[in-house]
Amino acid sequence: MSAxxxxxxxxxxxxxxxxxxxxxxxxxxxSGVSLSIEEGKTYGIVGESGSGKTTLARAVAGLHHASEGxxxxxxxxxxxxxxAQFRKLRREIVMMFQDPIGSLSPRLSVKSLITExxxxxxxxxxxxxxxxxxxxxxxxxxxxxxxxxxxxxxGGQARRVGVARALALDxxxxxxxxxxxxxxxxxxxxxxxxxxxLQDELGLAIMIITxxxxxxxxxxxxxxxxxxxxxxxxxETDTVFSAPRHPYTLAxxxxxxxxxxxxxxxxxxxxGEPPSILNRPTGCEFxxxxxxxxxxxxxxxxxWQVAGPAAHRCHLPASWEQDKVCPA
Amino acid sequence: MxxxxxxxxxxxxxxxxxxxxxxxxxxxxxPERKIVGIVGESGCGKSTLxxxxxxxxxxxxxxxxxxxxxxxxxxxALPEARMRGLRGTEISMVFQDPMQTHNPVLTVGRxxxxxxxxxxxxxxxxxKRAAEMLxxxxxxxxxxxxxxxxxxxxxxxxxxxxxxxxLMARxxxxxxxxxxxxxxxxLEVQIIKRLRELQxxxxxxxxxxxxxxxxxxxxxxxxxxxxxxxxxxxxxxxxVFHNPAHPYTRALLECDPGHIKEKTRNLPTIPGNIPDLVSxxxxxxxxxxxxxxxDACTEHPVLSEASAGHRAAxxxxxxxxxx
Ligand SMILES: Nc1ncnc2c1ncn2[C@@H]1O[C@H](COP(=O)(O)OP(=O)(O)OP(=O)(O)O)[C@@H](O)[C@H]1O
Ligand SMILES: Nc1ncnc2c1ncn2[C@@H]1O[C@H](COP(=O)(O)OP(=O)(O)O)[C@@H](O)[C@H]1O
Ligand code: SF4
Ligand code: SF4
Ligand SMILES: [Mg+2]
Ligand SMILES: [Mg+2]
Numbered sequence: 001m002s003a004x005x006x007x008x009x010x011x012x013x014x015x016x017x018x019x020x021x022x023x024x025x026x027x028x029x030x031s032g033v034s035l036s037i038e039e040g041k042t043y044g045i046v047g048e049s050g051s052g053k054t055t056l057a058r059a060v061a062g063l064h065h066a067s068e069g070x071x072x073x074x075x076x077x078x079x080x081x082x083x084a085q086f087r088k089l090r091r092e093i094v095m096m097f098q099d100p101i102g103s104l105s106p107r108l109s110v111k112s113l114i115t116e117x118x119x120x121x122x123x124x125x126x127x128x129x130x131x132x133x134x135x136x137x138x139x140x141x142x143x144x145x146x147x148x149x150x151x152x153x154x155g156g157q158a159r160r161v162g163v164a165r166a167l168a169l170d171x172x173x174x175x176x177x178x179x180x181x182x183x184x185x186x187x188x189x190x191x192x193x194x195x196x197x198l199q200d201e202l203g204l205a206i207m208i209i210t211x212x213x214x215x216x217x218x219x220x221x222x223x224x225x226x227x228x229x230x231x232x233x234x235x236e237t238d239t240v241f242s243a244p245r246h247p248y249t250l251a252x253x254x255x256x257x258x259x260x261x262x263x264x265x266x267x268x269x270x271x272g273e274p275p276s277i278l279n280r281p282t283g284c285e286f287x288x289x290x291x292x293x294x295x296x297x298x299x300x301x302x303x304w305q306v307a308g309p310a311a312h313r314c315h316l317p318a319s320w321e322q323d324k325v326c327p328a
Numbered sequence: 329m330x331x332x333x334x335x336x337x338x339x340x341x342x343x344x345x346x347x348x349x350x351x352x353x354x355x356x357x358x359p360e361r362k363i364v365g366i367v368g369e370s371g372c373g374k375s376t377l378x379x380x381x382x383x384x385x386x387x388x389x390x391x392x393x394x395x396x397x398x399x400x401x402x403x404x405a406l407p408e409a410r411m412r413g414l415r416g417t418e419i420s421m422v423f424q425d426p427m428q429t430h431n432p433v434l435t436v437g438r439x440x441x442x443x444x445x446x447x448x449x450x451x452x453x454x455x456k457r458a459a460e461m462l463x464x465x466x467x468x469x470x471x472x473x474x475x476x477x478x479x480x481x482x483x484x485x486x487x488x489x490x491x492x493x494x495l496m497a498r499x500x501x502x503x504x505x506x507x508x509x510x511x512x513x514x515l516e517v518q519i520i521k522r523l524r525e526l527q528x529x530x531x532x533x534x535x536x537x538x539x540x541x542x543x544x545x546x547x548x549x550x551x552x553x554x555x556x557x558x559x560x561x562x563x564x565x566x567x568v569f570h571n572p573a574h575p576y577t578r579a580l581l582e583c584d585p586g587h588i589k590e591k592t593r594n595l596p597t598i599p600g601n602i603p604d605l606v607s608x609x610x611x612x613x614x615x616x617x618x619x620x621x622x623d624a625c626t627e628h629p630v631l632s633e634a635s636a637g638h639r640a641a642x643x644x645x646x647x648x649x650x651x
Binding site for chain 1: 595
């Protein structure tokens, strides 16, 4: 079966102003990412803040221009698709934004917000009151919320309004940027169960960006780990979680705070500061922070190595042969 | 010494449907040099509590009763000018949404100089301090990036900048409303570690709001659990996480996917909804959703001691039932 979304070597470049950065000229916030998402499946993207996750998601949703590479949706090239044509696709590919309050227009009531997609798509003749009730119920908010304004609801409630709005038009691909950040665990569970149910019912594919590794472990089929605009590891979630190969993945999994004040945590400390994409490290771009780096890591660029159900980019990947991690 | 001492605080919002009682009889305290966490469902009143402490409330909000003492001074009774003087110096804030903290049209460097307006140092010194502070929270190329505008940073970077700004004034109380939600796990633990170090160095107390139980467990000394506008449990992190006394706290801990070892697509939740705060039910506020509800629960339970320094508002405690 061919993938619903097939991303190949995508680069998203931003121009940077003169001044101290005059030498840079431009930065690649996303620097050659390839991944594909099957219909009805969930793909998780995790990575350092500023690693380009939102930028990648926005490129797929047509909100950023991809400078290089290709973004195939059902075989159709989305890169450089004229806005007029992209508009029709906005029913099928929807994006839920990271910032819950900021992305809701403060002047619109909740009802107007969640039914706005019908108006934008010019779908007349709908009973908007009924639609608003249906959508609110779907995300677990009482009907009287329809009359409220964004400043009258809490952060978590705003997130649910965002979900209702995103699902208004029964999309095929939902891109969710941190959909549960700021939600308590019970509502997070409800939200994720809701997405799972809708996924089963509607065959919805989900690309989810989240910092919450526990969420990724439970709900995604595949996961991609980003660092400095590139994937450093990607593959089947179970494989990546049970046998991570790239040192950044190891550090990330080890950092996951446990809900137990006495947990004995095996942390892998990353050295130094996250590097800037204005000044990418040579060789393996993770070498400035990698606890396992060796001489050649600072000069030789590691290639993308496919190993069974997962792939990674490291000269000295962790091996899990005897059920224990032994880097190099 | 108690830095922040809140007693019997009740706050309401005026709404077209009537009075929405967002906080009811909330008492909690933050001891000197301690980190106190607040957890609770979205809409339980955490942000309302913070806005009442720093007196930046929505126009339709009203304090019905209670006191908020900061180093002995009742904040609710202070003249506005004095309150303004405390905010950002003695009491600093980091918000859930870092964009709220930043002025979009000023460079980060400019903003960081502006918040040092009380200092007599030279502009160059202030810029140097700003760069040091940014480096401390892990912003690479700190001095170069001072020339950039907030939108040029990622969400997580903006959050770290907000933390840097909040700590620049060496406050005695830092209030942080979900400051790590935008960060990846490695940075989250790094920020937690830095917060702890900075807290120790500056000698401040922290009131830390988070939904991430793992973060609370790791960072905080004490934790306050809120539900629908009330404090339902409070105690040391160890007591509350290892021996939760309130059924709501137990449910919350059980819902944490971090606790669930087997992979599942069907995560546990707490069935039911938070009650309507405009028409409150009588009796225990959690009764609707409580698996252990019994006859006594039609009476509103008061906070009582489950063990030394560990309190919960549930009739099961008084009845001596095993928690
Ligand atoms: N409009 C823009 N102009 C210039 N640089 C930008 C712009 N938007 C993003 N960037 C830069 O691109 C990089 C990636 O940002 P992005 O928002 O995609 O990160 P992210 O992975 O979503 O991070 P977070 O987890 O913190 O939200 C960052 O270095 C950011 O400063
Ligand atoms: N300005 C307002 N007017 C009316 N109701 C409000 C206002 N701000 C918050 N609320 C309501 O007060 C309750 C508590 O909200 P909030 O303090 O933001 O919760 P939290 O921060 O715990 O998520 C919620 O029911 C919310 O909808
Ligand atoms: S290639 Fe070297 S520096 Fe890069 S992740 Fe692997 S071991 Fe670390
Ligand atoms: S008082 Fe009753 S209803 Fe309330 S939490 Fe305790 S057992 Fe449950
Ligand atoms: Mg982002
Ligand atoms: Mg809040």
